[in-house]
Amino acid sequence: MLDTGGDSSLAERFRKGDPHALTEMYERFAAPMFATALNLLGDRELAADAVQLAFVQAWKAAGSFDAERELRPWLYAIVRRTAVDVYRRERRYTNTVPIDVLERETPVMSDTSMETAWNAWRVREALDSMSPEDRTVLYLAYFESLSQSEIAGCLAIPIGTVKSRTSRAHKRLASLLAPIFLTERKR
Incomplete structure (x- = not known):
C-alpha cells in the first residue's frame, strides 16, 4: 500500500527521479519530518539541517526506493538517522577547545x-x-x-x-x- 496521500504515482515518479515528485514530497512531509527532528535535537536550526540532509539522502537513494513501500516511514527513518548524524557532528564541534588554550594550559x-x-x-x-x-x-x-x-x-x-x-x-x-x-x- 502506498502512502502518497491520494497520488498513487508519487512514489513511482520519485523512484524514477522526477524532481517534481521530490518537490511534492517536500511539501507533504517536510513539516512532520521537521517536528521529528526537532523532538530529537531540541534545536530548530539543527532540525532544519537534519531535514535538508534527509531529503538529499532520499533523493540520492531514489533509484533504489521500492515504490511498493510507504514513503512516510522510509522518510522518517532517514530523518531520524540524519538527526543523529547532525547531533554527533554538532557535539564534536562544540566540545573542541581552541589550540591556543591547550598551549597555555597544558x-x-x-x-x-x-x-x-x-x-x-x-x-x-x-x-x-x-x-x-x-x-x-x-x-x-x-x-x-x-x-x-x-x-x-x-x-x-x-x-x-x-x-x-x-x-x-x-x-x-x-x-x-x-x-x-x-x-x-x-x-
Missing part, C-alpha cells in the same frame, strides 16, 4: 590520570575494532544515555534487534578487554 598528568587515559585509549581501540552495528548501540547507550527503546527509534530497528546487538556487543567488548585488564591485575 596540565601535568599524575600517574593515576595517565593510567586512566591509557585505559580509555584501550577501550576506544577495542570499540573501534567492533562492527559498526555493535559499536553504534554501545555508543548510543553509554555516551548518549539512550534507553533501548530510544535506540530502536533512533536507528529505526526493532527493539529485539537492539537487545540482541547490545548483548552481542557487551560480550565482544568483554572478550576484547579481558586479556588486557586481567594481565594488569596479576601484576
